[in-house]
Amino acid sequence: MVPGHVRPIGVNTWVWTSPLTDRDLPLLRRVAAMGFDAVELPLENVGDLTVEAVRDVLSETGLHPYVVGAMAPGRDLVVAPDATIRRTQQYLLGCIGFAAGIGAPVVCGPFYARTGRLWRMDDADRARAYAELRRNLAPVADAAVHAGVTLGIEPLNRYETSLINTVEQAIEALEPLLGHGVGLALDSYHVNIEERSTPDAIRRAGDHLVHLQVCGNDRGAPGGDQTDWPGLFQALDDVGYRGALTIESFTAHNASIAAAAAVWRPLAASQDLLAENGLTFLRHADPSRSRDAPPLQGDTP
Numbered sequence: 001m002v003p004g005h006v007r008p009i010g011v012n013t014w015v016w017t018s019p020l021t022d023r024d025l026p027l028l029r030r031v032a033a034m035g036f037d038a039v040e041l042p043l044e045n046v047g048d049l050t051v052e053a054v055r056d057v058l059s060e061t062g063l064h065p066y067v068v069g070a071m072a073p074g075r076d077l078v079v080a081p082d083a084t085i086r087r088t089q090q091y092l093l094g095c096i097g098f099a100a101g102i103g104a105p106v107v108c109g110p111f112y113a114r115t116g117r118l119w120r121m122d123d124a125d126r127a128r129a130y131a132e133l134r135r136n137l138a139p140v141a142d143a144a145v146h147a148g149v150t151l152g153i154e155p156l157n158r159y160e161t162s163l164i165n166t167v168e169q170a171i172e173a174l175e176p177l178l179g180h181g182v183g184l185a186l187d188s189y190h191v192n193i194e195e196r197s198t199p200d201a202i203r204r205a206g207d208h209l210v211h212l213q214v215c216g217n218d219r220g221a222p223g224g225d226q227t228d229w230p231g232l233f234q235a236l237d238d239v240g241y242r243g244a245l246t247i248e249s250f251t252a253h254n255a256s257i258a259a260a261a262a263v264w265r266p267l268a269a270s271q272d273l274l275a276e277n278g279l280t281f282l283r284h285a286d287p288s289r290s291r292d293a294p295p296l297q298g299d300t301p
Helices: 027-034 051-061 082-102 123-147 167-174 188-194 198-208 229-239 255-261 271-285
Strands: 009-012 038-043 064-069 106-109 150-153 182-187 209-214 245-247
Touching (some): 009 271, 123 150, 150 209, 167 182, 188 209, 198 209, 198 229, 209 229
Parallel strands (some): 009 245, 150 182
16 A cells, blocks of 8 residues: 555445436435545446536536446357347447546446356366457457556356356456456455455455455445455555445345345345445545544444
């Protein structure tokens, strides 16, 4: 960690709603009023958000933007028909253009196969899938370089993908592209499931780590859970991570997002409280933060 550098704290709007559209942008004023430094904007479909409308609210609130994509059904870059691969590439190019337009440095997500797609692979099958991923991601990476944006490829847990679950697999799959418009985006929820050590996984990612999402091990607010938070923050310092800590959680009150994220019960007394408690914890726990925060309020109902 560079002395004096403070990691921004952000939150994903999936905490409250899905999909996010221009008409939902007043939510960003609430995010800023809570005290967040940054916001993670999901672009579930190109056109849901317009650059001009988002830029206006970002300018008003001072929030730093990050963009995440959604690998919905019909989006695949491997073991899929050519038409599907082309549509997926076009979607990712749309995400890149949107991110560049609003000044977001990264576009993150599991940009290899639709979330929830599982299939068995032997070593040869996996090697072929990784080679295909590199071929199909390469032109998108070139576009990201041209736009000044980095793609953060996110490993997911074994229940959401069978292709890339760990940092080691991500590096194996992406190594020729890493540093050329491509980096790694980690999510403490998935890392907690798939890695033997969260701190070691962060160290393995090293300077390829371009974005970090955080939540409790139950996918609720970070803090008061089983995650090794001191070890996580030490590892971030060890690799010199200067990016945001972004809370990604989900509402159980949206049918599509609840099913996609397997959120079947409330994770806090309210979604506002989930965000506020996560912010309070991160302010206290991250050694890059120098200011105090108020005590935690009541969490789960």
